[in-house]
Amino acid sequence: MRVPGAPRRLRAAAGAAALAALLLAGLVAAPASAEDGYALWLRYAPIEAPDAQAYRAAATQLVAGAATPTQAATRDELLRGLGGLLGAPPRLLPYPTAAGAIVVGTPANSPLVARLAPDAAQLDREGYLIRSVRIDGRPGTVVAGRDDIGVLHGAFHLLRLLQTRQPLQGLDLRESPRIKLRVLNHWDNLDRYVERGYAGQSIWDWHRLPGWLDPRYTDYARANASLGLNGTVLNNVNANAEILAAPYLEKVAALAGVMRPYGIRVYLSARFSAPMELGGLSTADPLDPAVRRWWQAKVDEVYARIPDFGGFLVKANSEGQPGPQDYGRSHADGANLLADVLAPHGGVVMWRAFVYSDEEPEDRARQAYSEFVPLDGRFRDNVLVQVKNGPVDFQPREPFHPMFGAMPKTPLMMEFQVTKEYLGFSTHLAYLGTLYRETLAADTFARGEGSTVARVVDGSLHGHALTGIAGVANIGSDRNWSGSHFDQANWYAFGRLAWNPDLDARDIAEAWVRMTFSNDPRVVEAVVAMMMASREAVVDYTGALGLHHLMARGHHYGPGPWVDGGPRADWTSVYFHRATREGIGFDRSRRGSNAVSQYAAPVAEVFDDPARVPEALLLWFHHVPWDRPMRSGRPLWDELVVRYDRGVAQVAAMRAAWDGLRDRIDPERHRQVAAFLAIQEQEAQWWRDASIAYFQAFSRRPLPAGHAPPPRPLADYEALSFPHAPGDGR
Numbered sequence: 001m002r003v004p005g006a007p008r009r010l011r012a013a014a015g016a017a018a019l020a021a022l023l024l025a026g027l028v029a030a031p032a033s034a035e036d037g038y039a040l041w042l043r044y045a046p047i048e049a050p051d052a053q054a055y056r057a058a059a060t061q062l063v064a065g066a067a068t069p070t071q072a073a074t075r076d077e078l079l080r081g082l083g084g085l086l087g088a089p090p091r092l093l094p095y096p097t098a099a100g101a102i103v104v105g106t107p108a109n110s111p112l113v114a115r116l117a118p119d120a121a122q123l124d125r126e127g128y129l130i131r132s133v134r135i136d137g138r139p140g141t142v143v144a145g146r147d148d149i150g151v152l153h154g155a156f157h158l159l160r161l162l163q164t165r166q167p168l169q170g171l172d173l174r175e176s177p178r179i180k181l182r183v184l185n186h187w188d189n190l191d192r193y194v195e196r197g198y199a200g201q202s203i204w205d206w207h208r209l210p211g212w213l214d215p216r217y218t219d220y221a222r223a224n225a226s227l228g229l230n231g232t233v234l235n236n237v238n239a240n241a242e243i244l245a246a247p248y249l250e251k252v253a254a255l256a257g258v259m260r261p262y263g264i265r266v267y268l269s270a271r272f273s274a275p276m277e278l279g280g281l282s283t284a285d286p287l288d289p290a291v292r293r294w295w296q297a298k299v300d301e302v303y304a305r306i307p308d309f310g311g312f313l314v315k316a317n318s319e320g321q322p323g324p325q326d327y328g329r330s331h332a333d334g335a336n337l338l339a340d341v342l343a344p345h346g347g348v349v350m351w352r353a354f355v356y357s358d359e360e361p362e363d364r365a366r367q368a369y370s371e372f373v374p375l376d377g378r379f380r381d382n383v384l385v386q387v388k389n390g391p392v393d394f395q396p397r398e399p400f401h402p403m404f405g406a407m408p409k410t411p412l413m414m415e416f417q418v419t420k421e422y423l424g425f426s427t428h429l430a431y432l433g434t435l436y437r438e439t440l441a442a443d444t445f446a447r448g449e450g451s452t453v454a455r456v457v458d459g460s461l462h463g464h465a466l467t468g469i470a471g472v473a474n475i476g477s478d479r480n481w482s483g484s485h486f487d488q489a490n491w492y493a494f495g496r497l498a499w500n501p502d503l504d505a506r507d508i509a510e511a512w513v514r515m516t517f518s519n520d521p522r523v524v525e526a527v528v529a530m531m532m533a534s535r536e537a538v539v540d541y542t543g544a545l546g547l548h549h550l551m552a553r554g555h556h557y558g559p560g561p562w563v564d565g566g567p568r569a570d571w572t573s574v575y576f577h578r579a580t581r582e583g584i585g586f587d588r589s590r591r592g593s594n595a596v597s598q599y600a601a602p603v604a605e606v607f608d609d610p611a612r613v614p615e616a617l618l619l620w621f622h623h624v625p626w627d628r629p630m631r632s633g634r635p636l637w638d639e640l641v642v643r644y645d646r647g648v649a650q651v652a653a654m655r656a657a658w659d660g661l662r663d664r665i666d667p668e669r670h671r672q673v674a675a676f677l678a679i680q681e682q683e684a685q686w687w688r689d690a691s692i693a694y695f696q697a698f699s700r701r702p703l704p705a706g707h708a709p710p711p712r713p714l715a716d717y718e719a720l721s722f723p724h725a726p727g728d729g730r
């Protein structure tokens with residue numbers, strides 16, 4: 001077993017008996033449970049000596065109320081967190097009597113906080129400050145918010161300072177969320193199947209709800225609150241109308257009750273045709289008065305049960321889902337119908353822009369923009385249009401979606417995918433903090449230079465108060481929540497960036513490693529380096545230089561650049577890579593589909609020019625010859641092959657780095673990560689071999705020197721079949 005905090009020599013020397021004696025004497029704290037990943041980044045493992053002494057001195061006493069469920073949750077978290085970190089919780093007192101007191105609350109609910117931090121009353125909602133103060137002449141710390149939830153967020157931040165070994169002296173922190181709605185989207189079905197889920201079943205045990213409230217729901221709420229997330233959409237965007245039926249609303253209300261103390265509102269995905277399926281109406285036409293009445297009554301019923309219900313997420317007229325266009329109405333008509341009935345209750349509509357039609361000859365990457373941009377200004381004030389980060393579909397790399405910046409009158413909500421549908425499911429290590437930041441930092445030039453996607457999303461560019469960001473969750477019933485230990489980092493990174501989209505991906509990774517694995521500098525350095533290079537490795541071994549949508553059909557597991565035919569062209573790979581004897585890539589330049597014209601002029605010019613477009617997006621925007629010289633001096637074909645091999649080599653390097661940490665990570669998690677990295681290396685090699693075998697049939701060029709030919713003929717790769725791969729849509 002691992003002895004947290006004990007020097008290695010001691011660990012090695014301690015036999016079982018000696019260890020037992022130490023544990024009995026209370027000198028070494030035993031981990032509360034096995035390191036199975038359940039605790040996430042809230043492990044609160046003991047701080048090692050000698051640091052522990054200083055932290056203990058700064059957290060001797062706790063003054064925290066418990067008059068509301070949120071206050072009680074805050075106090076309990078501090079006792080639990082500080083207790084774990086310091087070996088024993090601070091004394092809980094009504095008023096500090098010694099140096100090192102931590103005082104938490106709002107000016108409204110605590111006279112002491114009102115004295116120490118009166119300015120907390122002016123903070124934004126959900127925001128907080130943490131400040132080193134003197135209390136009756138003695139040093140202490142105040143964690144204050146304008147509201148209870150802000151204080152809870154502040155408490156988690158304070159704990160993070162200890163968890164990441166930041167000093168507790170001289171503090172003067174002030175934080176407020178940059179984005180108003182920070183939500184997870186669960187693609188969970190009512191039978192607990194999770195679409196694109198790779199972490200077991202849905203965590204929502206609908207059958208046993210509302211009678212049985214799994215304690216996991218509370219831990220889920222804690223984890224989200226620790227990041228500042230404040231909403232969760234419980235069910236799949238490919239929605240079943242049944243979720244709106246009374247028995248399910250009762251279950252939803254029970255979950256909302258668990259989430260409420262943690263500041264998390266519950267939302268539902270609404271099926272647009274629910275008035276027909278549940279209400280027995282003959283139409284779901286948004287302009288039909290009977291349809292409107294049905295939604296009105298349904299929404300009133302929802303709010304009668306859940307007064308703080310957040311609102312609806314809607315996928316309409318997309319991939320076969322019903323929607324307003326079935327009746328010749330627009331997306332605005334559909335969204336506004338729901339917005340009108342939600343508005344009196346304070347609810348919102350999150351209307352998805354992920355639309356494309358199989359009958360539409362237009363380049364799929366252009367369709368959402370074509371559909372939605374003309375509707376700018378036609379949505380009600382409580383509608384957000386939810387846009388995926390890129391114009392196709394959560395690929396390992398996409399340019400930012402051209403809708404960002406193009407609809408100044410409409411709040412655009414970002415949708416990222418946290419689950420790794422296209423980046424190796426849960427077995428591949430791919431840290432997505434870098435992907436999220438790449439999109440958020442991209443400059444739309446919508447209002448000149450500096451018009452970043454982050455500023456579109458946080459509302460500052462076009463002056464919106466209603467703003468939002470969503471992450472498609474990677475959470476399931478697996479003990480470690482996310483299917484792999486490292487996928488927890490993607491939930492974490494999404495949450496941190498939802499709070500502040502300008503945070504640095506490396507800083508987030510570092511905090512996560514310290515909280516999740518260890519503060520040992522060797523661990524921190526090595527693991528952060530692995531994480532920072534990991535997403536680029538996936539891009540390299542699945543198809544670099546702007547290639548996209550090359551995965552196997554349906555379940556999307558493994559390579560499928562040969563995928564062709566079937567129900568619709570834009571679900572195939574050949575549609576996207578367009579490889580011929582002459583060259584490869586999708587011509588979206590002015591000479592091609594002209595998707596570049598959907599970007600603001602300075603961006604469009606760069607994307608349109610094969611000499612100026614970032615090489616990482618070359619084949620997204622251009623069809624170019626196999627022998628086109630690249631910046632490296634190599635011809636395109638050689639460059640692609642080099643990238644495929646570079647990706648595989650990076651995974652091998654991650655394995656070696658992880659192996660080197662064997663003595664510094666608990667064996668339970670070390671073993672699983674090592675096994676997953678071995679799977680990843682095999683699968684990276686498979687992607688590389690299959691892709692090269694396929695594309696070489698077009699390029700008819702030899703592999704560059706030193707690069708091995710694929711070991712098997714193309715037909716062998718094409719013949720592989722995985723009918724039971726997880727997560728398929730159904």
Ligand code: BDP
Nearest residue numbers: 195196237238315354393729
């Ligand atoms: C695609 C998924 C599909 C989702 C769809 C969506 O393959 O399962 O239903 O996105 O976002 O990425 O609606």
